Amino acid sequence: xxxxxxxxxxxxxxxxxxxxxxxxxxxxxxxxxxxxxxxxxxxxxxxxxxxxxxxxxxxxxxxxxxxxxxxxxxxxxxxxxxxxxxxxxxxxxxxxxxxxxxxxxxxxxxxxxxxxxxxxxxxxxxxxxxxxxxxxxxxxxxxxxxxxxxxxxxxxxxxxxxxxxxxxxxxxxxxxxxxxxxxxxxxxxxxxxxxxxxxxxxxxxxxxxxxxxxxxxxxxxxxxxxxxxxxxxxxxxxxxxxxxxxxxxxxxxxxxxxxxxxxxxxxxxxxxxxxxxxxxxxxxxxxxxxxxxxxxxxxxxxxxxxxxxxxxxxxxxxxxxxxxxxxxxxxx
Numbered sequence: 457x458x459x460x461x462x463x464x465x466x467x468x469x470x471x472x473x474x475x476x477x478x479x480x481x482x483x484x485x486x487x488x489x490x491x492x493x494x495x496x497x498x499x500x501x502x503x504x505x506x507x508x509x510x511x512x513x514x515x516x517x518x519x520x521x522x523x524x525x526x527x528x529x530x531x532x533x534x535x536x537x538x539x540x541x542x543x544x545x546x547x548x549x550x551x552x553x554x555x556x557x558x559x560x561x562x563x564x565x566x567x568x569x570x571x572x573x574x575x576x577x578x579x580x581x582x583x584x585x586x587x588x589x590x591x592x593x594x595x596x597x598x599x600x601x602x603x604x605x606x607x608x609x610x611x612x613x614x615x616x617x618x619x620x621x622x623x624x625x626x627x628x629x630x631x632x633x634x635x636x637x638x639x640x641x642x643x644x645x646x647x648x649x650x651x652x653x654x655x656x657x658x659x660x661x662x663x664x665x666x667x668x669x670x671x672x673x674x675x676x677x678x679x680x681x682x683x684x685x686x687x688x689x690x691x692x693x694x695x696x697x698x699x700x701x702x703x704x705x706x707x708x709x710x711x712x713x714x715x716x717x718x719x720x721x722x723x724x725x726x727x728x729x730x731x732x733x734x735x736x737x738x739x740x741x742x743x744x745x746x747x748x749x750x751x752x753x754x755x756x757x758x759x760x761x762x763x764x765x766x767x768x769x770x771x772x773x774x775x776x777x778x779x780x781x782x783x784x785x786x787x788x
Contacts, residue, residue, distance in 0.1 A: 484512040484678075484685060487523045487535040490623070491641050492711050492718060493727050494536050494670060495558065495696035501714035502696075508688050518622045519593045527552055533678040534689065538597030539668040539745040539767070540752060546766055547758040551676040553769040554668075554745075556690050556735045556776075558697065560783050561660035562669025563598050564729070565589070566648040567637040568630055573657055578609040580657050588616040589637040590626040595757060598623075601664045602639040604751050627651070641669075642729035646722060660730040666744040666783075669730070671737070679769055690776045694735035701733040701782060734782040737770050741781070 488496035496514065499505055505512055515532070517523040520541030526532050527550055535552075542554060567583070574580040591598045599619060606612050618635055620626050626638040627647050637657070638644050648654035660669075672693060679686060700707045708723035742764060752758040 484510060484682075484689070485531060485533045486512050486514050487517055487526055487532045487537075488514060489517055489519065489523070489536055489670075491536075491562075491670070492643060492715070492723055493559065493562075493641075493700060493733075495693050495700070496536050497711045497714050498696040498699060498707060499692055501710045504692050504695075505689070508692070510685060510688055510692075519596050521593050521595045522621075524550065527673075527675065533675055533682075534686075535673045536670055537673050538670050540597045540600045540748050540757075541595050542671075542673050543745075543748060543752060543762060543767055544595055544757045547752075547760060547762060552673050553676060553679065554671045554737070554767055555674045555679065555686065555769050556672040556693060556773045557668065557737050557741050557781075557783075558671050558693070558733065558735060559669040559730070560666050560732045560741065560744075561663070561730045562641055563601050563639065563663045563667065564642060564645045564656055564660055565602070565637060565639045565658040565663065566630075566645050566654045567657050568633065568652060568654055571637065571657060572655060577605060577658060577662060578611075581606060581609050581611055581615065583657075584637055585611065585614045587636040588618050588634075589639055590618045590620055590629050590635040591639040592619065592623045592626075593621055594619050597667065597669070598639050598641070600748065600751060600755070601667065603755065605658075605663065630654070642726045645729055646725050650722075664744070666740045668741055668745045669732075671741075672735075674769075679772075683772065687772050687776055690735060690773055694777050697733040697735050698782070700727055701731055701785065704728060704731070732783045734777075734785075735773060736777040736781040736783075737768060737773055738781040738783075741783075742768055 520537045523535050523537050524541050524545040571583050591602050606615050623640050626640055629635045630638050645656050704724050704727045708720045711723040712718055712720045749762055
């Protein structure tokens with residue numbers, strides 16, 4: 457097992473977190489996705505949240521839009537989610553804000569055998585004319601990015617997009633040749649290569665530079681009422697991001713320990729597809745996120761404009777992570 461405690465050796469709370477938080481007699485409700493390179497798996501498997509007195513209940517969701525629905529029902533305090541679904545929810549009046557980053561450039565495009573990388577994005581996508589590409593649920597970050605690229609390439613009437621509630625079903629559909637390509641997270645790329653010898657046609661950095669693969673979103677109520685608990689969570693989240701980036705083998709061991717069906721080698725390979733992990737919210741992350749706004753309006757997801765302050769609350773992460781971001785500090 458990875459010595460996660462050593463990563464946190466410099467973490468010394470300025471207040472007795474355990475006694476403060478436990479005195480509130482509140483369980484932190486955290487929504488997460490099946491994406492194994494999110495820090496949710498490390499935090500669940502390391503025991504560090506309990507060490508600092510954070511009492512959390514974890515609830516798994518198939519995609520970002522489903523997680524937003526849980527926020528709307530009042531079932532969550534925090535969530536791991538891509539920014540487009542969060543922005544859609546905010547545009548509908550949901551009182552949540554992105555309080556930290558986590559990963560950038562987590563969307564890839566793969567194709568079944570016979571599809572190859574071409575000279576330009578348009579030429580690569582043109583191979584799918586008259587064909588179907590699978591992607592997660594409508595409104596997910598992968599769905600939005602794919603539709604934007606296809607539209608920009610003038611192919612929106614020529615390529616069919618099929619949405620899946622569970623991303624895991626995309627690979628099955630590819631293997632059955634029900635679809636010819638898949639757009640999703642790095643695990644899709646690794647599995648497609650292993651099981652189908654499928655090529656990555658568009659790398660994460662080509663899909664949407666510095667796109668906010670996911671961030672940590674919190675309800676405004678939780679931000680206001682539990683600032684110390686939020687800061688403690690984000691501190692551990694940042695340390696877990698560092699572990700993913702700097703010591704991927706140990707991170708993979710933790711993922712395997714929590715989910716025995718996940719092979720360590722597979723987890724490490726997934727972590728390395730786009731090793732751009734950090735908890736901070738630099739200008740590049742925020743600017744890239746806000747560029748989704750006109751796209752979401754054009755697609756009919758938003759009826760109104762959103763300001764940066766409508767989407768982001770940066771005060772806590774600026775305290776936890778005051779220095780330069782690490783998204784491009786490749787530790788592999």
